[in-house]
Amino acid sequence: MAGTLRSSWTIIVPLAGLIVLALTWQVSPGPLLAAGIAAVLVGAVLSAVHHAEIVAQRVGEPFGSLVLAVAVTVIEVALIVTLIASGGPGSHSLARDTVFAAVMITANGIVGLALLVGAIRHGVTRFNPEGTGAELAVVATLATVTMVLPTFTSSRPGPEFSPLQLGFAAIASLALYGVFVLTQTVRHRDFFLPVALPGETPEDVHAPPPTVRATVTSLGLLCAALIAVVGLAKTVSPVIEAGVTQSGIPESFVGVVIALLVLLPExxxxxRAAAAGRMQTSLNLGYGSAIASIGLTIPAIAVATVWLEGPLTLGLGGTQIVLLVLTVAVGILTVVPGRATRLQGSIHLVLFAAFVFLAMFP
Incomplete structure (x- = not known):
């Protein structure tokens, strides 16, 4: 009975989210309506996680992590382009703020929380350093090429790329993302598979796959839930912007809030994967989402600049660059041994807290 109720709930909520999205689209919600929309948004997030896990069980790792990361990122790109096109305050730097926030949230927040939960539950977490190290290297390269270099180039005043430079960064990002996906899913898939804990067999690591019908249904409901999550996040974004402005927090913090909402499913x-002992799945989700966020967002924004007006600020400031460098350095020390304890998880969470605090109080 409990399973039936859970299944019904996860079916109803994504559809209800789409209905609420249709009814509130282009509506400026007041505080009470915004609270109701936020409640539906949280339900859609929980439903998305449920259906993502079903799809992941069917297709196996690392395809399951890839499905969720790409699905969320594609819709995130649509949200960023829509907000930039609206021409609101700070829209010229919204892509940079959101993408950098996504990198910090995934590489420190998600990874750190997963490591801490896994270590508390299992003592020492284990994962493949070959695959995880490759993911971290791709994140570092993409972030540097797209968000650090614009701060130091001289073709345009300010932290901007020239059209030619932006085109190169977009093509390089898309090409590197394609090579990563090929490596992760075809050539070296074994580098990204979960590592069995002591005493476990491969059958213990991999749950029994659901039926094809259940997988297809969950895939459709996953897409519906993600559309609802991002659409409802856009609907409540004016309330978020107003709250940020009234509190005296920099407008760039709006990008952090958007990234937090969009990345809740991951x-x-x-x-949950870390608590179940599937640390490699957690790291695939964390670093894979960061790779997808940069590798798909920057090319999409580059194409959108053909019709979008105004400057496009991509270069990071000094504080952000320091945080990015420290994140990569700590990530290397975490990944190389192939195992981690509560200490590594705590370090990443402190870095994430520092990022959020400095975004609010630069």
Whole structure:
């Protein structure tokens, strides 16, 4: 009976989210309506995690993590382009703020929480350093090429790329993302598979796959839930912007809030996987989401600049660059041994807290 109720709930909520999205689209919600929309948004996030896990069980790792990361990122790109096109305050730097926030949230927040939960539950977490190290290297390269270099180039005043430079960064990002997906799913898939805990067999690591019908249904409901999550996040974004402005927090913090909302499904899925002993799945979700966020967003924004007006600020400031460098350095020390304890998880969470605090109080 409980399973039936859970199944019904996860079917109803995504559809209800789409209905609420249709009814509130282009509506400026007041505080009470915004609270109701937020409640539906949270339900859609939880439903998305449920259906993502079903799809992941069917297709196996690392395809399951890839499905969720790409699905969320594609819709995130649509949200960013829509908000930039609206021409609101700070829209010229919204892509940079959101993508950098996504990198910090995934590489420190999601990874750190997963490591901490996994270590508390199992003592020492184990994962493949070959695959995880490759993911971290791709994140570092993409972030540097797309968000650090614009701060130091001289073709345009300010932290901007020239059209030619932006085109190169977009093509390089898309090409590197394609090579990563090929490596992760075809050539070296074994580098990204979960590592069995002591005493476990491969059958213990991999849950029994659901039926094809259940998988297809969950895939459709996953897409519906993600559309509802991002659409409802856009609907409540004016309330978020107003709250940020009234509190005196920099407008760039709006990008952090948007990234937090959009990445909730990955965060919950990664934490649950870590608690179940599938740390490699958690790291695939964390770093894979960061790779997808940069590798798909920057090319899409580059194409959108053909019709979008105004400057496009991509270069990071000094504080952000320091945080990015420290994140990569700590990530290397975490990944190389192939195992981690509560200490590594705590370090990443402190870095994430520092990022959020400095975004609010630069």
């Amino acid at each position: 965060g919950l899925a990664a934490t």
